[in-house]
Amino acid sequence: MTQDSAEYAIEDDDLCLDNEASEIQRLQLTAPVEPQAQEDLDERVATIEFHCSGCNMHEMVHYYGRTPPFALGIKFREDSYVLRDPFQAPPPRWQSKPEFYVALGVKCANCNKVVCKDTLCSFYYTKTFCLECGKVELKNWPVEAQSRFRKQLTAKTP
Template sequence: MEAEQPGTSSGSSVSVNIDNDLADEDFLLNDEAAEIARLQLPEENQQPQEKLDPQEEDERIAKIDFRCSACDMHELVHYFGRQPPFALGIKYREDTFVMRDPFQPPPSRWQSKPEFYVAMGANCSSCSKVVCKDAACSFYYTRTVCLPCGKAELKDWPVEAQARLRKQIAALDGDKDK
């Protein structure tokens, strides 16, 4: 291969032969793992990868399994408890399954800005089954109860709560008739 030597004018060209010191045998790999190990940096020269704080690891990824015992709705949620860290200023009266709004872009990590969220459900306060917030599955009056427990405990509740639950059950029965 010929190349123009630096510092020469374009009118006169000097050719230099560049010899390739590598032979074809150098490109043949017999043991791929040994070749990879040979090419890697020694451990003391490698920079250790920073381990992230568990809270910062991937908080945007939902990891808590939520499955309604009444309608069998299944979803992964971000938080279970009373005070979701991404919904600033919100505190529930009972432990609740909460999901970040999947249709909103995530806020910047360094901004403490409230996010939109969806309260998916809670445990029934009587039988402890997981129920969603759908009217066909649960009823809320100071605490969440599944509809079967709500019907069983109806007589023990205040009159206004009884009226609301009866209205909800009548609306569900009316929907089933159609």
């Protein structure tokens, strides 16, 4: 509102201005503010709580699901807790490149406990399992998956 009155004041002072030039100036000054700007701001606030049941990692994330709107073309195989990369500046609106993101973790396919991707907290074989469920599920897996899981379990004790 105050900008408008300032704009008209300038025009009054510059009455000798060429008509066309002042018209262009007016068009530039009164270009509508993008209505989406406020929504974008809110969207960048992390509102979903991620809490790993294994290592206690605690983080606020931006998205839970399979297709984060800020990571174009990405489709996770499991519902994931996704954080926008905090070190990445927002891309210009007209740019359709996906943002960088970090998938922190998922829910265990068996018991639904939230686990991060750390090898101390979860194991992935067709789905993500917490280590406790992994130890139970293990016997249903092919030998190769079993030995990989056992290796991961032993690797955690130095």
